[in-house]
Amino acid sequence: MSLGDAERDEQRALLETYFRTRDLAVRDQLVAANLRLALHLARRFSNRGVSLDDLEQVASLGLLRAIDRFDPSRGLEFSTFATPTIMGELKRHFRDKGWAVRVPRRVQELHLLLNATVADLTHQLGRSPTIAELATASRASEEEVLEAMEAAQAYRSASIEGRSAAHPESSDLQLGVDDLGLFEAENKLLVEKLLAHLAPREQLLLRLRFYEEMTQQQIAERLGVSQMHVSRLLSRCLDDLRRRAEIAQDQA
Amino acid sequence: MSPPDDVRSVDRDEIRLSLPALFPYGRVARLAVTGLASRNGYSYDDVEDLRIAVGEVFGVLVSEERPAARLQLTCVLLPDALDITASRAPAAPIERITDLSRQILGAVVDDTAIDESSGRIRIVKLLRSSP
Numbered sequence: 171m172s173l174g175d176a177e178r179d180e181q182r183a184l185l186e187t188y189f190r191t192r193d194l195a196v197r198d199q200l201v202a203a204n205l206r207l208a209l210h211l212a213r214r215f216s217n218r219g220v221s222l223d224d225l226e227q228v229a230s231l232g233l234l235r236a237i238d239r240f241d242p243s244r245g246l247e248f249s250t251f252a253t254p255t256i257m258g259e260l261k262r263h264f265r266d267k268g269w270a271v272r273v274p275r276r277v278q279e280l281h282l283l284l285n286a287t288v289a290d291l292t293h294q295l296g297r298s299p300t301i302a303e304l305a306t307a308s309r310a311s312e313e314e315v316l317e318a319m320e321a322a323q324a325y326r327s328a329s330i331e332g333r334s335a336a337h338p339e340s341s342d343l344q345l346g347v348d349d350l351g352l353f354e355a356e357n358k359l360l361v362e363k364l365l366a367h368l369a370p371r372e373q374l375l376l377r378l379r380f381y382e383e384m385t386q387q388q389i390a391e392r393l394g395v396s397q398m399h400v401s402r403l404l405s406r407c408l409d410d411l412r413r414r415a416e417i418a419q420d421q422a
Numbered sequence: 423m424s425p426p427d428d429v430r431s432v433d434r435d436e437i438r439l440s441l442p443a444l445f446p447y448g449r450v451a452r453l454a455v456t457g458l459a460s461r462n463g464y465s466y467d468d469v470e471d472l473r474i475a476v477g478e479v480f481g482v483l484v485s486e487e488r489p490a491a492r493l494q495l496t497c498v499l500l501p502d503a504l505d506i507t508a509s510r511a512p513a514a515p516i517e518r519i520t521d522l523s524r525q526i527l528g529a530v531v532d533d534t535a536i537d538e539s540s541g542r543i544r545i546v547k548l549l550r551s552s553p
Contacts (some may be wrong), residue, residue, distance in 0.1 A: 288466055298465035301456075316456050319473065320449060371471060374529035393526065394477040395470050403467075 177203075186242045192290055194283075194309075200237050201230070207249060208233040211256045225260065231278060232259030238286045280310055281321035285398040292402075322396035364414045372407035379404060435461065435499035443493045443510065448480040451495055455506060458499050462549055471530035472504065472547055478526050479508045479543050482519050482536075502549050503532075509542040516541050 181203060188196040212229035216222050236252035287307050291299035305312045365373050378384045378392070386404065390397040439454055441447040452473045459469050483493055492511040497504065516538045527534045533546040 292466075298467035300463050300465055301460035301469060302463070304466060312460050313457070316453055316460065316469075319456070319470065320453060370529040374525055377525075393474045395474060399470055 181248060182242065185237075185240060185248055188237065189240070189242050192286055197234075197237055201233060204233055204237075204248070204252065205230065207252060208256055211253065211260065215260050225263075227275060227278075228259055228263045229256050231282060232256030234279060234282050235259065238282060277314065277317050277321055280308060280314055280318035281396070283308055284315065284318050285396065288399075289402060319396075322390070322394065322399070361411070361415075364411050364418070367414060368407055368410065372403065372410070375400065375404055376407060376411070437495075437497050439493075439495040439497075440511070441493045441495065443484050443491060445480065445484055447493070448477055448484075451480060451493075452476045454495075455497055455504070458497055459504055459547070462499055462504070464504070464547075464549060468547060468550065474530045475527060475545050475547070476506070478523055478530075479506075479545065482516060482523055482543065483508055483510055483541060485517060504547045504549070505544070506546075507542065507544045509540070514541050515539050 181200070184196055184200055184203070187193065188200060208229040209226055211232075212222065212225040215225050232255050233252060236248075236255040239255065240246075240248060240251055284304065287304055288299065291303060291307060295303075299307075301312050301315050305315045308315065310318070365376060368376070375389065378389050379386070384392070386397050386400045390400045393400070435458065437454060437458060439451060441450060455472055455476050456469050459472050464472070480493070493508060494511050495506065495508050497506045516536070519536065519538065524534075524536070527536075527543075527545060530547075531545040532548045533544075535544040537543070
């Protein structure tokens with residue numbers, strides 16, 4: 171699975187281009203270049219009652235996810251980053267015993283792509299994009315985008331009552347320890363005051379995350395949305411909260 | 423004399439769904455509601471809010487202990503809002519609604535009316551601004 175120097179440089183350039191541009195053609199090249207790694211990892215889970223076709227599909231999704239999340243500025247080798255992401259995807263597949271609702275591969279892929287597209291468009295437009303804008307950017311129909319949003323729901327275990335069956339492990343997208351510091355006892359009064367300025371949706375998320383101590387994954391499952399959505403909303407409102415805290419401190 | 427409801431409803435963006443009161447049909451309800459919302463240019467965040475809200479309403483009205491036959495959903499798309507009413511058929515009171523469910527609904531929609539005795543929930547999500 172090791173790459174020669176020239177291949178490694180070429181891959182690094184592609185990863186940097188994709189990180190900057192989110193160009194789907196570049197992503198396709200990255201998928202093609204790393205598919206061997208995904209298929210190799212999928213085979214490690216064969217003979218466990220899930221067809222190799224399905225495993226390869228799950229591993230490919232893990233690869234897509236890794237490409238979407240990879241940040242070249244951190245200096246990690248892509249394979250070092252991608253391997254645990256793909257393995258995590260395969261393990262989760264076994265744990266969840268597959269999709270609760272049969273979701274076509276195209277929709278699964280769009281679901282993953284959507285996370286990056288929402289983040290990009292929100293940044294570009296300075297507001298949450300419309301479904302039509304997302305559809306255009308993803309080269310999909312509005313219906314497909316809505317189906318892809320539903321895929322977050324399908325990825326949960328079968329019952330809507332899965333509320334108590336939240337995954338015990340923490341997510342790999344947890345907020346940093348610094349964020350939790352804001353919610354320590356001595357800050358509680360200030361935080362309570364600042365919370366009141368946030369929109370109700372943001373207040374709810376912060377309460378669930380920091381007072382109920384639910385993980386992002388548990389919140390996502392309880393609400394039936396993707397963890398990326400929870401992560402995005404939380405970091406947005408934490409930024410807002412931090413800004414307000416600084417202003418409050420300056421005034422004091 | 424005012425025209426009957428069915429005639430009036432021709433003039434407005436309204437959908438009525440009658441679904442089996444079973445959890446898997448929550449997906450159908452969410453897709454119908456979000457499809458209507460996207461017609462009016464609701465943002466991704468607001469569509470996610472609506473998905474959460476409809477899922478929560480389903481969670482409250484569909485009871486595995488006391489199953490209702492159907493769930494009726496009426497969604498009206500107004501110029502500046504989406505107005506959704508959900509009820510059980512036949513009508514039956516809501517046995518249990520948790521504080522968290524109330525908080526979630528309060529957080530993701532602009533107006534909520536829960537009539538526990540008749541088993542009817544109305545939610546309204548405003549259309550904030552056009553892009």
